[in-house]
Amino acid sequence: MRIFLHALLVALGLLAAGPRLAAADAPARPVSMAEKTLKEIVARQRAILVRAEKEGEHLDEAWLRGEMQAVINSYDILIQKAPDFAPAYVAYGMLLGQVGMVREAVGILLKANKLDGEIPVVKNELARFLAEDGKMIDALPWLMAAIDLAPGEPLYHYHLGKLLTEGRDEFLKTGQFNRASLDRAMLHAFARAAELAPANFAYAYRHAEAYYDLEAPQWDEALARWKTLDATVETPLEHQTLRLHQANVLLKQGKAAEARALADTVTELALVKQKQTLLDSLAQAGAK
Numbered sequence: 001m002r003i004f005l006h007a008l009l010v011a012l013g014l015l016a017a018g019p020r021l022a023a024a025d026a027p028a029r030p031v032s033m034a035e036k037t038l039k040e041i042v043a044r045q046r047a048i049l050v051r052a053e054k055e056g057e058h059l060d061e062a063w064l065r066g067e068m069q070a071v072i073n074s075y076d077i078l079i080q081k082a083p084d085f086a087p088a089y090v091a092y093g094m095l096l097g098q099v100g101m102v103r104e105a106v107g108i109l110l111k112a113n114k115l116d117g118e119i120p121v122v123k124n125e126l127a128r129f130l131a132e133d134g135k136m137i138d139a140l141p142w143l144m145a146a147i148d149l150a151p152g153e154p155l156y157h158y159h160l161g162k163l164l165t166e167g168r169d170e171f172l173k174t175g176q177f178n179r180a181s182l183d184r185a186m187l188h189a190f191a192r193a194a195e196l197a198p199a200n201f202a203y204a205y206r207h208a209e210a211y212y213d214l215e216a217p218q219w220d221e222a223l224a225r226w227k228t229l230d231a232t233v234e235t236p237l238e239h240q241t242l243r244l245h246q247a248n249v250l251l252k253q254g255k256a257a258e259a260r261a262l263a264d265t266v267t268e269l270a271l272v273k274q275k276q277t278l279l280d281s282l283a284q285a286g287a288k
Contacts, residue, residue, distance in 0.1 A: 034082035041074045042091055068099055086115035090122055102129055120149035124156050127163070136167025137174060154196035158203055161189035165213055183214045204229050208245070223249045240266045244274050251278070256285055 075092040089112035096105035127143035208225035250259035
């Protein structure tokens with residue numbers, strides 16, 4: 001949810017700048033009434049989302065529903081007055097998806113794509129909705145189109161890695177991939193997301209996990225990734241979480257003594273269950 005909210009806020013920021021970023025030396029042009037109205041709606045929507053995220057569990061749900069409905073009404077009026085204004089459909093479709101109106105969101109985003117076929121966030125969102133509906137095969141072309149349009153956006157590469165992992169069986173059945181080519185594409189997608197956003201812990205974490213998902217897990221690479229990530233965190237809970245991952249890999253490599261030594265450094269109460277699972281696995285390995 002947090003990754004999606006971030007994506008929505010970024011997209012809203014871009015939309016607030018106008019339908020297209022003009023070249024630096026391009027002459028200024030008048031702002032249309034539709035652009036001005038969209039900026040106002042986006043600013044209001046963004047403020048609501050930021051407040052909702054800050055308030056967390058103390059959020060007044062009734063207030064949020066009322067505010068969001070008012071924003072939805074504003075989008076409805078805008079697209080009635082400016083039916084060919086693609087950026088309005090983009091922002092509206094993303095909002096509808098966030099509030100659970102997926103069918104309506106898809107319809108609005110398809111309209112945006114028809115009006116302007118070169119908006120990468122539209123293609124990414126359509127891919128995401130298709131994937132969540134279990135239509136992995138249908139989602140892939142949309143996602144690849146988003147990456148082609150915006151190859152430097154880490155979120156799209158992250159979504160590609162997820163799509164290939166979660167839809168592995170379906171993709172293999174089509175013959176579009178064999179297991180080796182699918183594994184390479186999946187691993188490259190997560191690696192690219194982490195490379196493009198080096199400060200994003202979630203991307204780096206999933207990249208390290210991806211080595212487990214391979215048909216032949218690459219334990220040496222996985223261990224190196226966990227160690228690298230461990231050097232970037234600060235809290236004891238984070239360090240110990242990553243030590244458990246390292247210990248698990250060491251166990252897979254047959255290095256039980258090293259795995260146990262790392263496991264013994266884990267003392268956080270939040271990790272008791274995970275630690276015990278590892279200790280049980282160590283005991284089973286020792287009994288063989």
